[in-house]
Amino acid sequence: MSETTPLKVVAETKLWEVFARRKYEEPLHQVGTIAADDPELAKVYARSIYDEFSWVEMVVAPRDAFLSVIKP
């Protein structure tokens, strides 16, 4: 890849927050963040990176969709 495709050309620039839950009675909670410019790839990456449990549900949301209510 490096000879034909400089890594910076395909560097991921968009961030996604990953939420999941292990049981139906639990709320979704944030488990991490991933970088992906393609929504479908965001789902693939979330699934392969945060595979430590057998989740019953996992969702991703673009970080820039979040509105700040109380700033740090």
Add this chain to the structure above:
Amino acid sequence: MGNEITEQQALFDLLAALADNKYFLGRRYAEWCNGAPTLESSVAAAAMAQDELGHTRAIYPLLQDFPQAKEQPAEYEPETRTRFCNVAFLDHPFTGWPDFIAANFLLDTALSVIFEFAQESRFEPLRGRARKVLQEEQVHALHSEGWVRRLARTGGSVRGALAAALERAWLETLCWFGPIDDPRGELLRQGGVLAGGPEELRQHWLQRVGPALLESELAQAFLLQQEAAGRWVAPSALPWEKWDAGRRRLQQEPAHV
């Protein structure tokens, strides 16, 4: 020679080709666990390699129940096997990330088409494995389609490298389902092992890969078009004179690296 093929031989050849292609696909994916363009795609490559090698471990043992395995037992243990039936473009490591994506997009999808057509198979061991394989392969398909779109959209030399990689894998994968009058394919269909013959399998595969190629304006290179009735046509001259039907590959002797 075609008349001598039995359904049992056709099934044996199919299982061997599935196992060997998944074995080498898994190995080639694994070679990119720490070399993919991003950390996320490296982890995805590792996960997909694990999936493929897992599928391999579920298929190789099926070969041992065939009489062929009793004649040459060493050939049907994955560790001692030398008569591999993988496509020729998996004989060597990928030359770059576009080769990874081309194999992920074209071949991995072709292997999944077999499992899709085996979901109601009369051969229970294949039917029993189809559901889990297809569940895991959904993620592989999302990965490959996402990367085809990304590399195509990037343009320039990146897009050119993707087009070249797809071209290297295209004809052999198009051939992989066999000639339209392939006796093996017909025996598998008639025997209820697969729910379609070679041309139906190939058409289903074209329906799976066609839309992303068309959307990315890469379809023209393969003369791939969708007719008004929804049927896909890829009128390339296929090199059947080089086709090894038993091993489903375009070159006679594998030379693995």
